[in-house]
Amino acid sequence: MNNQYFSFELQKVDPETGARAGIFHTPHGDIETPVYMPVGTQATVKGMLPKDLKEIGSQIILSNTYHLYMRPGDELIARAGGLHKFMNWDRPILTDSGGFQVFSLASLNKITDDGVTFSSHVDGSRHTFTPELAMKIQHNLGSDIIMAFDQCSEYGYDHAQARLAMERTGRWLERCYLAHDNEYQALFPIVQGNFYKDLRRESLERCLPFVKHGIAIGGLSVGEPKSLMYEIMDDLQPLLPTDVPRYLMGVGSPDCLVEGVLRGIDMFDCVLATRVARNGTALTSRGKVVVRNGKYKEDFTPLDPDCDCYCCRNYTKAYLRHLVNVGEMTGAMLLSLHNIAYLHKLMRGLRESILGGYVRDYVREFYRLQGDCAHEA
RNA sequence: GCGGGUGUAGCUCAGUUGGUUAGAGCGCCAGAUUGUGGCCCUGGAGGUCGUGAGUUCGAUUCUCGUCGCCCGCC
Numbered sequence: 001m002n003n004q005y006f007s008f009e010l011q012k013v014d015p016e017t018g019a020r021a022g023i024f025h026t027p028h029g030d031i032e033t034p035v036y037m038p039v040g041t042q043a044t045v046k047g048m049l050p051k052d053l054k055e056i057g058s059q060i061i062l063s064n065t066y067h068l069y070m071r072p073g074d075e076l077i078a079r080a081g082g083l084h085k086f087m088n089w090d091r092p093i094l095t096d097s098g099g100f101q102v103f104s105l106a107s108l109n110k111i112t113d114d115g116v117t118f119s120s121h122v123d124g125s126r127h128t129f130t131p132e133l134a135m136k137i138q139h140n141l142g143s144d145i146i147m148a149f150d151q152c153s154e155y156g157y158d159h160a161q162a163r164l165a166m167e168r169t170g171r172w173l174e175r176c177y178l179a180h181d182n183e184y185q186a187l188f189p190i191v192q193g194n195f196y197k198d199l200r201r202e203s204l205e206r207c208l209p210f211v212k213h214g215i216a217i218g219g220l221s222v223g224e225p226k227s228l229m230y231e232i233m234d235d236l237q238p239l240l241p242t243d244v245p246r247y248l249m250g251v252g253s254p255d256c257l258v259e260g261v262l263r264g265i266d267m268f269d270c271v272l273a274t275r276v277a278r279n280g281t282a283l284t285s286r287g288k289v290v291v292r293n294g295k296y297k298e299d300f301t302p303l304d305p306d307c308d309c310y311c312c313r314n315y316t317k318a319y320l321r322h323l324v325n326v327g328e329m330t331g332a333m334l335l336s337l338h339n340i341a342y343l344h345k346l347m348r349g350l351r352e353s354i355l356g357g358y359v360r361d362y363v364r365e366f367y368r369l370q371g372d373c374a375h376e377a
Numbered sequence: 378g379c380g381g382g383u384g385u386a387g388c389u390c391a392g393u394u395g396g397u398u399a400g401a402g403c404g405c406c407a408g409a410u411u412g413u414g415g416c417c418c419u420g421g422a423g424g425u426c427g428u429g430a431g432u433u434c435g436a437u438u439c440u441c442g443u444c445g446c447c448c449g450c451c
Contacts, residue, residue: 041413062412100412121414147412190412221411250412271413278415294406332415 005184006213008244014359018237018264021354024214024245026144027184028084028092031059033245033266034350036257036343037094039274041067043077043087046274047333048340050089056309056341057348060091060144062269065137066098066105066129070122074140082142094145094269097134097176099190100218100250103152111151113168131175135187143185147216148176150190155223162194170206177210186213188247194219195228197235204239214267215240216247226256233263240264254283254346255370258363261350273343277335280324283342287370289317291335296321306369309341310334 002008009023024031038045038053041064045053053061063083068074080086083093102108106118106127115130134149149172153165169192180187189207193199207215217236220229233248240246245266251257252270260268273283280292284304289296291303299317311320311334323331346366353362 039413046413046415064412067413094412096412104412105414150412152412216412218412223411247412252411256411268411270411272411275410275413275415278413279410279417281410290407292407327416329415 003183003213006186008213010242012355013242013264014354014357017262017359019261019350019354019359020264020266021351022245022266024266026060026092026186028090028144029059031092031267032348032351034257034261034347034354035059035267036252036340036347037062037267037269038340039063039269039271040087040089041271042071043068043083045336045340046278047329047336048274050087052310052337053089053340054091056337057344058091058340060094061089062094062096063087063141063143064096064098064101065134065141065147066096066101068095068141069098069127069137070120074137078140078142084142092145093141093143094247095138095141095143095147096249097138097147097149098129099134099147099150100152102129103154111168113171115149116151131172132179135176135179138185139180139182145186145188145214146180148173148187148189148210150192150218152219152222153192153194155195157194159196159199162192162196162199166193166199166203170203173207173210188214188216190216190218190249191236192219195224195232197232200232200236201239204236208241211241211244214245214247216249217265218249220248221251221256226259229256230259230263233260233265237264252343254343254366257343257346258350258366261347261354262359262363273339274336277339278332280321280331280335282320282335283339285342285369291317291320291331292324293321303335303338304342307338307342307345309338311338311341 005027007025010020012021022033024033037060038058040061043063045061068077077083077086084090102116102118105121109117115128117128119126131149138146150169151165153162173189189210191203191207193203247267248260248265250270251260251268252272257268282289282291282303285306289303296317301316302312303317304312315334320331320334349362353359
């Protein structure tokens with residue numbers, strides 16, 4: 001499943017859990033897995049400069065077809081020389097197809113086999129996304145990894161509804177595959193099927209013929225209990241292809257990252273780190289720290305005693321609380337920086353422990369430090 | 378000094394033709410947040426209704442005194 005642009009080097013698989021460590025080679029550089037990808041929806045990771053992302057070890061970021069198509073337009077970005085150049089990020093970029101966004105953000109008008117008609121969340125204007133258009137936009141953006149256009153189904157869909165969405169996702173995948181005509185962008189199919197194991201398995205079967213460089217699992221972490229998500233992943237794990245990276249879409253709380261890695265996932269993305277940062281919350285080695293809370297008013301210690309990021313090296317909780325409280329953007333920026341740095345560090349730790357053969361111990365220590373709200377696998 | 382106005386939550390103000398547990402916004406406190414609409418969302422605490430007396434079955438509401446503040450005049 002390699003070409004001159006993409007190849008996945010599986011370095012080690014933990015025999016007990018199936019946790020994997022590898023290197024994904026792409027046109028814009030190598031990605032050491034497992035990896036967390038910060039989300040830069042609108043061609044920027046909110047509150048972060050590329051140089052800061054590099055300093056904390058971001059290897060690849062995610063951006064978004066739907067948003068960039070709306071503003072400033074994918075053709076404009078193509079004229080600018082592509083998304084990498086436009087946003088000054090020379091490492092790999094993965095773009096989501098817009099499938100999720102037309103369901104979660106836009107007001108839907110109609111879903112047919114042809115595609116999805118919806119009204120923009122920006123100005124209400126009407127648009128239709130098809131698998132072909134989703135490919136064309138991502139071609140214009142020039143991201144390294146492009147995602148298939150899928151139909152998401154909500155938690156709570158019955159089996160029949162979930163089947164329709166899953167089957168349509170399969171048909172759309174074939175069209176994405178046919179419409180995708182270059183070698184320097186890797187197209188990842190997306191497994192759907194809601195929370196029905198038979199549908200998930202069938203969806204995976206439908207994806208396999210189109211898997212070249214990677215595969216994604218979508219439609220999880222959409223409001224269901226974590227135990228249910230883990231059940232679906234457990235069922236899928238032995239059936240997933242081993243020679244390409246596996247991407248679990250939208251998952252990114254620290255405990256979910258750990259549990260995902262233990263189930264053989266290689267790539268994650270999540271807005272959680274940057275979103276909670278903007279609301280004054282830090283993810284730390286000692287669990288969640290709601291910096292806004294009054295108890296930090298005179299806490300002159302760093303956010304996370306085990307972190308050496310710029311924020312933790314230089315600022316106290318009392319100062320961060322002050323910034324958040326008065327609504328200064330610097331607060332959101334520093335917390336975003338720390339949160340992303342923390343998730344990167346967590347993933348590096350997992351990777352090293354897999355390579356070193358002690359992932360179980362690493363995970364045990366992770367949960368011990370996280371304290372109360374830790375969920376056991 | 379005279380005349381007028383005003384005093385209700387930390388702040389800015391509603392309200393009651395006299396009637397059970399007096400409201401809002403903001404702020405504060407806490408929670409939420411998972412393929413991102415940064416201002417969102419969900420809870421909570423907090424008031425002897427300036428103060429003293431009177432009228433009344435009952436006063437934050439009416440009357441009088443008093444204190445504070447604002448405006449005008451001298």
